[in-house]
Amino acid sequence: MTPPLVHFRWTPANVSVTQTAAMLPVLIAVWAAHGPAVLATLGVAVVAALAWEGVFALIRQRPVTAHGLTTALIIAIMAPVSLPLWQIAVAVSLGVVLGELIFGGRGFGFLNAGVAALAFLVFSFPGVALLQANFWVAAATVPGAVLLLAVGLAPWRPFVVAILSVAAVKLLSGEAITLTDTGAALLFGLVFLACDPVGGAATRAGQWLYGALVGGLIGLFAADTGPAITANAVVFAVLLASIFAPLLDYLVVEVNVRRRRNRAGRAHV
Amino acid sequence: MPQVAENLNGGRRAGDSFYTGQELSDGAKPRNRQRVVEHMRAITDRSVTTYAIVGADYQGLRPAPKVAVGDTVRAGQVLLTDRTHPRVAIVAPMAGKVASIDYGPRRTLSALVIDGATSVNAPPPVEKREKMTRESLRGTLLAQGLWPALRTRPFGRFPDPDRVPNAIFVTATDSEPLAPDPRAYLASREQAFRAGVALLALLTDGPVYVCQSAGAALVEETPRIRNVVFDGAHPAGLASAQIETLYPVGLGQEVWTIDCQDTAAVGQLIETGYFDPARIVAVTNAQTQQSELIRTIPGASLRELAGSTDQMMSGSQLAGRKANWLGRFHRQITTGVADAHPSGSARARPLFSALMKPGGQQRNLPHAIIPTSALERTLPPHILPVPLMRALSIGDTETAARLGALSLIEEDMALLTSRCTSGADYGSLLRHALDDLEGEA
Numbered sequence: 001m002t003p004p005l006v007h008f009r010w011t012p013a014n015v016s017v018t019q020t021a022a023m024l025p026v027l028i029a030v031w032a033a034h035g036p037a038v039l040a041t042l043g044v045a046v047v048a049a050l051a052w053e054g055v056f057a058l059i060r061q062r063p064v065t066a067h068g069l070t071t072a073l074i075i076a077i078m079a080p081v082s083l084p085l086w087q088i089a090v091a092v093s094l095g096v097v098l099g100e101l102i103f104g105g106r107g108f109g110f111l112n113a114g115v116a117a118l119a120f121l122v123f124s125f126p127g128v129a130l131l132q133a134n135f136w137v138a139a140a141t142v143p144g145a146v147l148l149l150a151v152g153l154a155p156w157r158p159f160v161v162a163i164l165s166v167a168a169v170k171l172l173s174g175e176a177i178t179l180t181d182t183g184a185a186l187l188f189g190l191v192f193l194a195c196d197p198v199g200g201a202a203t204r205a206g207q208w209l210y211g212a213l214v215g216g217l218i219g220l221f222a223a224d225t226g227p228a229i230t231a232n233a234v235v236f237a238v239l240l241a242s243i244f245a246p247l248l249d250y251l252v253v254e255v256n257v258r259r260r261r262n263r264a265g266r267a268h269v
Numbered sequence: 270m271p272q273v274a275e276n277l278n279g280g281r282r283a284g285d286s287f288y289t290g291q292e293l294s295d296g297a298k299p300r301n302r303q304r305v306v307e308h309m310r311a312i313t314d315r316s317v318t319t320y321a322i323v324g325a326d327y328q329g330l331r332p333a334p335k336v337a338v339g340d341t342v343r344a345g346q347v348l349l350t351d352r353t354h355p356r357v358a359i360v361a362p363m364a365g366k367v368a369s370i371d372y373g374p375r376r377t378l379s380a381l382v383i384d385g386a387t388s389v390n391a392p393p394p395v396e397k398r399e400k401m402t403r404e405s406l407r408g409t410l411l412a413q414g415l416w417p418a419l420r421t422r423p424f425g426r427f428p429d430p431d432r433v434p435n436a437i438f439v440t441a442t443d444s445e446p447l448a449p450d451p452r453a454y455l456a457s458r459e460q461a462f463r464a465g466v467a468l469l470a471l472l473t474d475g476p477v478y479v480c481q482s483a484g485a486a487l488v489e490e491t492p493r494i495r496n497v498v499f500d501g502a503h504p505a506g507l508a509s510a511q512i513e514t515l516y517p518v519g520l521g522q523e524v525w526t527i528d529c530q531d532t533a534a535v536g537q538l539i540e541t542g543y544f545d546p547a548r549i550v551a552v553t554n555a556q557t558q559q560s561e562l563i564r565t566i567p568g569a570s571l572r573e574l575a576g577s578t579d580q581m582m583s584g585s586q587l588a589g590r591k592a593n594w595l596g597r598f599h600r601q602i603t604t605g606v607a608d609a610h611p612s613g614s615a616r617a618r619p620l621f622s623a624l625m626k627p628g629g630q631q632r633n634l635p636h637a638i639i640p641t642s643a644l645e646r647t648l649p650p651h652i653l654p655v656p657l658m659r660a661l662s663i664g665d666t667e668t669a670a671r672l673g674a675l676s677l678i679e680e681d682m683a684l685l686t687s688r689c690t691s692g693a694d695y696g697s698l699l700r701h702a703l704d705d706l707e708g709e710a
Contacts, residue, residue, distance in 0.1 A: 012639060107637020198637070265520070265522055
């Protein structure tokens with residue numbers, strides 16, 4: 001007999017574990033493509049992320065979470081293996097601290113720490129091309145993406161709308177797209193970065209708008225990078241859309257309050 | 270025929286239900302409920318010797334006890350009145366002896382326990398009136414202790430005896446996990462129920478909505494008395510969701526809710542002159558998912574009812590509370606509960622506990638709210654869960670009110686509490702916000 005669902009509850013810890021598990025196949029595919037150097041990147045990212053979490057846990061006297069692992073995994077998958085490790089360490093530190101920890105930890109801010117770290121990486125060190133993918137990396141993203149969408153840890157609305165709006169922008173501009181690079185960047189970027197529940201909009205209508213914003217910005221940023229949609233474009237689009245997500249939620253709340261006020265005080269049957 | 274309104278959530282008709290909430294667990298689906306009803310036609314009588322008036326059931330009550338410890342009370346005797354509204358009385362459902370009166374913080378009632386209960390001396394018959402008026406009905410309900418069966422929105426309290434509500438909602442739906450269809454409770458009391466609904470219409474100038482599952486219409490419609498069907502999944506069966514769909518409360522307005530069994534009790538009181546305190550509740554085992562219907566009294570000792578000393582819950586496994594006594598508004602007793610809210614296991618284990626100051630981790634701070642899809646459709650339509658949760662968790666009462674906190678009571682938050690990553694108890698957060706708002710008003 002299936003136990004009643006009332007007994008199951010997501011906690012921040014098992015959300016992180018599930019997201020990490022969903023990324024493992026991608027990590028293995030990246031490892032296969034780029035060799036064991038990926039593990040060095042991962043190691044540095046894990047140490048940097050967890051060290052900062054530990055520091056903030058001590059300052060705040062709160063238990064340490066292991067979410068740094070998830071952030072580190074995103075970096076290991078996305079950052080090019082040729083990058084000096086100190087650059088990884090700096091970017092992860094800035095991303096984790098400024099994207100997450102100064103707000104009080106994951107879920108208290110409005111950014112995904114991985115997105116923030118990747119954006120710092122690209123801003124600070126010119127010429128960094130994120131997520132050099134091959135077919136297997138793209139394929140390895142699928143199971144995790146399906147898992148997260150199915151269990152509700154990645155909201156499906158922004159995912160669907162973002163894909164549709166990217167397609168719309170690309171169709172309007174009449175450009176062809178190369179499927180492998182684009183597929184990996186879009187799928188990984190949308191599911192693990194854009195659809196991270198803490199970085200996006202939290203209301204249903206807000207999620208539609210947020211998805212359209214992500215997709216539109218990806219189309220815009222990718223316009224001058226040639227036929228492929230690069231992961232850099234996806235990261236910047238997600239960063240910008242995440243910054244606007246609270247505003248979108250705010251607008252949705254205002255509309256909701258107004259509608260509730262208009263409905264109130266009279267019978268509807 | 271029951272009136273089926275359009276699905277207001279999506280702007281379209283959705284089969285025969287108003288709107289669909291969450292599919293909770295196997296037990297909560299309407300078709301399974303049907304099966305449960307078939308099996309549970311048999312209702313066994315369970316008498317108890319100990320029962321209690323539980324303060325948690327009477328939000329905002331400032332108790333003025335009319336009995337002392339050691340007094341012998343008869344059935345129907347006034348035990349407590351409210352200091353603010355002295356006409357509001359809470360009466361003894363059965364005769365017995367007052368064993369204890371315990372108070373909680375700020376002179377609220379914790380529990381008034383009565384033991385040696387017998388139903389031998391039945392409540393005295395009330396003078397039967399051929400023609401009830403609003404005033405005489407109010408007087409009878411107040412004197413007979415049936416007034417606190419009514420609860421208001423906003424605030425979820427017993428109403429001011431002088432107030433006239435904008436609408437009254439009769440709740441004959443139950444979408445809690447493993448809850449039987451309330452039609453099972455009404456099977457033998459249809460006449461009294463219809464009379465009760467007609468009487469309740471005297472208390473308001475607005476509509477009386479009889480919210481029910483799909484099936485034969487429970488009452489005959491008049492211009493003010495409406496049959497409406499709410500057959501969706503939880504929280505479609507909760508009164509707040511029904512109010513929010515049919516008659517959202519406006520500024521300065523008030524609507525009242527009453528359970529179908531209390532409605533039948535009102536009808537029976539006026540029709541026959543006898544007040545029947547009995548309630549039919551389902552005893553549900555959370556492990557085996559088996560239920561049986563029993564007839565007992567509100568406040569009955571759960572240990573006596575179930576014949577065991579295990580921890581039990583008054584209410585469903587979702588919205589119930591660990592208790593020794595059956596709550597006034599609960600229609601389920603849940604046995605076989607392991608740990609309904611495993612908040613202990615939800616806490617991350619600190620990695621470097623040696624470096625922490627002693628006591629640092631015992632603060633038990635709530636976790637972050639991660640807006641997973643599980644939080645969708647946990648609240649009545651038109652109320653946004655995540656913004657409301659954020660407002661409540663930081664104590665922003667004003668925003669919470671704007672987002673619809675005034676339309677909700679504790680039971681509406683149970684689903685959210687069970688789904689949220691933060692581990693916060695949104696029911697008590699909501700009550701704090703409502704207390705603040707009522708203080709300001």
